[in-house]
Structures are given as structure tokens and as C-alpha cells.
Amino acid sequence: MPSAVKSRKLARTTRTLAGTDKQLRKCPTGITGLDQITQGGLPWGRPALICGGAGCGKTLMAVEFIVRGATQFDEPGVFISFEETSEELARNVRSLGFDLDDLIRNKKLAMDFICVERGEVEETGEYDLEGLFVRLNYAIDSVKAKRIVLDTIESLFSGLSNTAILRAELRRLFRWLKEKGVTAVITGEKGDGSLTRQGIEEYVSDCVIMLDHRVHDQLSTRRLRVVKYRGSTHGTNEYPFIIDDQGISVLPVTSVGLDHPASTNRISSGIERLDTMLGGKGFFRGSSILVTGTAGSGKTSLAASFAHATCQSGGKCLYFGFVESPAQFIRNMRSIGLDMEPAIRKGLLLFHASRPTLYGLETHLTVMHRQIEQFKPSVVILDPVTNMVNAGLAEDVRSMLMRLMDHLKGKQITTFLTSLTQSGESFEQTEAMISSLIDTWLLVRDIELGGERNRCLYILKSRGMAHSNQIREFVLSRHGIELLNVYLGPAGVLTGSARLTQEAREQAEKSAGKQGVQRRRVEAEATGKALDAQIAALQAQAVAQALAVEQLRTEEQARQVQELADRSAMGRSRSADIAIVAPSSPVITKPLKGGHQ
């Protein structure tokens, strides 16, 4: 048995010293997202099992593990296939951009097809699987492999009937692989009630990853779960993954973290007067904005307006449209004066249109995630999220959106969602039940009044900023969205013609009022003048009265003097001896004060 025990031990020692001493050494897979979930990759130098049903991507994941190892981490690999020949396999993965032949030529990869056919072999007595060991060893040594894949090892059980020997030999194989210091990936078909058919691989493997391909409501979603990982913590959720032309990408978005940064930077909504309503500055960067409203209330136009403004200020915007094709969107937005084409040409706006029913929710999420990773936008718009309900249950949609928003918030990407309110539903409820995740919630609605429907907008909530409580009418004009002045009538806010009427009436009232004031002033002035005249007349009367009084008094004195004189004269004439008493009061008095002599 050729072995490299000594060199392996040496290698392990140096590696332990080089790596963090307490943590389990890990072997990065290079598969997008998987290394995040497993916190670094598969256990280094140990076997890991990838299990799942038919067609769930086991072989592909194993191939990617080998290819990424060879190309990205300079770790040559061995691919032992029990089901497909090397040629078949190379052809199958070429569509994913993996050139196995090239890797083989460059001594980065060795492949061996182990053919096991039932009924071909007669068993006479004891045997072991040393032939397999020799071939693995040969392949490993030929490229100095650090990674090995055995796909699918349980095929041995179909060719050899002595399961007792096989089980014992497989255990020995896993031990041997550990001693060899290669990181092994074993794939296994899912069995009834157990992870694998033989129920042996999951016990000897240090890490078990289960793949799943589920179809719900005719929509398929691929999922991945780390079932066990000896000596390491790992994400325990089911994570959706997709297989596309770049291989596998797992979406490690979780809802555990609520530690995203909160920016105080503001970003314009694209509508000046809406910004004014939002504390004068617009939305918070990195916040989540929801626009709900009934059909045709202008949700998409608001979204487009925001996208347009973002691109104009040099930001990148990723627009996920679920109802309109890009061409339709561009045409429609042009009708309200928003030309999205220059932004698309400049690469600032990316319009990604897909039907929600194209694939399952999780796949949507993964695709979005990938798009976001690649495009690196500052704003992401989803229009409308309610259509997502077509692709899954409301609860799933909520969970998906929550994870998406957490991810976006973590990256300080502003999220703008639109949500369609079905007629008859409560306005202040979203179909996707995401209202609690929303920072700024704008509600657009049609107000029917006076035989018209008019669009209105108000801010239901906006966390962390002073915002207007008004219901505002807005119009979609050829110059974009405009918010109009507020007119309130007895029945609430007035819109459309009623608003115009009210506007005219107010104007009339205003001028009427102005005239009234003038008239009253003139009247008051007149009254004042009249009073002045009266005052003057009365004063004149008073003077006249005083003169009269003086006259009377003068006359009275004169009469008294006359009477005295008369009496003296009479006494003299009678020769009376009665002394004449002079009156006590002076005969002549000073003239009356204020009186006229």
C-alpha cells in the first residue's frame, strides 16, 4: 500500500500552525454562498457528503467543488465517477463553462470512471476493495490531488452483493481518505427515511449537505441545507440555490441580523414637492420604501420617477419589473416625460423583467441576489411585489422579501417596492404583509368625487423623519409627476374639477372680502365725521347756554340793585328811619368763567 503518511503528517502540522489554531481548518469550495453558510467551506482533509434526490444538482456541485479548487485555490482534484464516463461528464459541465479536458491536460484534474455492473461478477469467498483504493491512490498521486469526489459511491452496492464487506470497506475508505489528507466529497442518492440509501455515508462524513429540488404549485425551487458539520457552526436554514451558466450560487441571505447601519443621508424621490413632504429632503439612503395603491393609481410612475432621479444624480438603479417588458416600460414612462433610455445606455439603469411564475420564489430571490451582486446598484426597485404572491404563498413572499430587504439594508441599498391593493381590500394593509418591514410607506389612491377619479398620495408612515400628514393630489403630466396644492372641502380633500371649483370660489371670496373691508372703512369714517359734527354742535349749544345763564344773573343783580334803590327812594320819600341794610353779597361780580362779556 503506497502511502504518504509522513508527508501528510508534516503537511498537517504546518497547516495547523499557519491557520487559526482553534478553528477547524476549512477547504473553501469556491461556490458562491456555500462558503458563507459553512463559514469557510468543507472540513479540510475530511469526507463530506452531498446527498439528495435525482436531479437535484449533486454531481454538479461536486464538479464545481473540484473545478473551483483547481482553478481558484490551486488544489488539484480527482473526480471518480461511478455513473458517467469522463467524456459524458466533461460534455455535461461544458455548458457551465467548466473545461475538464483542459484541466486534465494541465495536470489539475484526474478522472476515473469506475464501472460497476450488476450480475457481471461471480463472488467466491472473501475479498476487499483494494482495487478501488489502488485506483484512487493512483489518481490522487498523479496530480498531487488535494480534493477528491466520489460520485456516487453507493453504485458499488448495485454491483457487489456482499453488503457486509462493502460497508466495512467503505468505512475503511473514508478513514484512508482522511489519512491521505484529501478533502473528499461523496455524493449519495436520498433513501427512504434516511439521507442515503445505504445509510452509511452520512455517519462517516464529517459534513453533510442536503440538496433538494421541490416543486410547489408547479414552480420548482432548489434548496440546500447543511445537515451536520462536525466541529463547526454553520447556517442551519434551508437556503435556495440556482444553477445557471456560472455554476451554482447559494443564497446565504438570512433574517438573523438586525444590525445594518442606518444612514442619515437623504436621497431625492424625484418629485420635489414629495421631498418637501418628507421633511424637505426625501428618503433615507438605505431605507425601504413601499408604495401601495389600487390599479392605475400611479405606482409605477412614482417608481420610475425615483429611478430617473437616481440615475440623473449618477446613482445606479436596478429595476425588477414583473409586469412590463423593458420596451413597454420605456414607452410608457416617456408619456409622462421620463426618458429612461439614456440611463439604460449609460449603464446606470438596469431593467430586469421576468414573470413571477417563471420560477419559484427562492429562485427569484437568488436571481435578484446575483443581479444585485453583479450590478452593485444604489437603488433597487421591485414593481410590483404583489405579483410575487403568484409564485408562492403570502408567508413565503414575506419571508423572501424580508431576507431581500435585510440584505439590501446591510449593503445600504435603497429599496423601493410597489404593491397593488386589490379593490375591496383595506388600503392600509399589504397583500404581502410586509408593512412592518417598511420605513417609508406612501399610499396612492384614487379619490372619486364629482364624477371623476383623481390620484392622491399621502405618507402613511416615514420612520425617523418629520413628514407631512396631508393628502395630496398629484397629476401625471407630460413633465412628470406633480403634486398640487391642497384644497379641503366639507367632504374632505378636493380633487380635480372640484378642486378647480374650490380654487375659483376661494379666489372670488378673497376679492369679495377685500371690497367689504373697504366699504366698512368708508362707513366708519363717515360715522366718525358725523360724530365730530355732533360734538361741535353740542359744544356750541353749551356755550350758548352758559351765556344765557350769565345774562340771567346780570339781570338778577340789576334787578336787586334797582329794588334797593327803589326801596331807599321810597323810604326817603316816606322819611322812614329804618336803616337800609345793604345786601351781603357784592353788588358787582366778576364775569362767569368761559363766558363772554
Next chain:
Amino acid sequence: MKQQNRAGDEPGLGSSAHAYERVVAAYPHGRFVLKLYVSGISPRSQRAIENLQKLCEQHLHGNYDLEIIDIYQRPMAAKREQIIAAPTLIKTMPLPVQRIIGDMSNSTRILTALGIVPSTNGK
């Protein structure tokens, strides 16, 4: 590959039928061509070699060619001949090609599998 394998029966002997015909023609009719693949000199290997040699001498009387191959020495051969278990005996002549694994302790089974003794109960 599985189809190819059935058509050619033995990938190690070359894929073309022509080459195969030549190999067949080179051997005298009825002569047994046996290859025993063992893993080093383990007790099980030795047991298999002894058992097989004894059996051949008893039943084939020199009408055979037995080659013993150590897969440790020749891992390429193990790969080429699709050896998984050890010991493995491959009878390439006469046809059909037959594979027998184990330490060759069950002589009746071997004789039946090699076609020396006609099979009585299916196997």
C-alpha cells in the same frame, strides 16, 4: 460507455472488434486465458493464488495461461481492467469473458463460473 462495454465486452482489449478477433485467433481453441489481479502479498492474495493454481492444475491440466498481476505494482492495469475488488480473476478466453472476485475458496463456484463444470442450478 455502458453500451460500449457490452458491445466490446472488455474495454482492456481494445475497442475495435478487429483487434479483438486477432487476439482470439492467436490462441489455440479451448485454451484458458486467466488473469488474477491481487493486492500485494496479503494472506488473502496468497490464498487466492494457491487456490486458483491448485484448481487449474486439477481441472485444466496445463491448458491454460495464468497471469498474476499485483495492482500495487501496476495501478494503470487496475484502471484499464476496471478492477474494484481484490482478488479479481478475469477469464478472457474462452468466451464469454467472466469476472470472479474473492479468495477463490469456493471451487465449485469457480468451476461453474469458468464453464469447466456445466452449471446445475443456474449458477
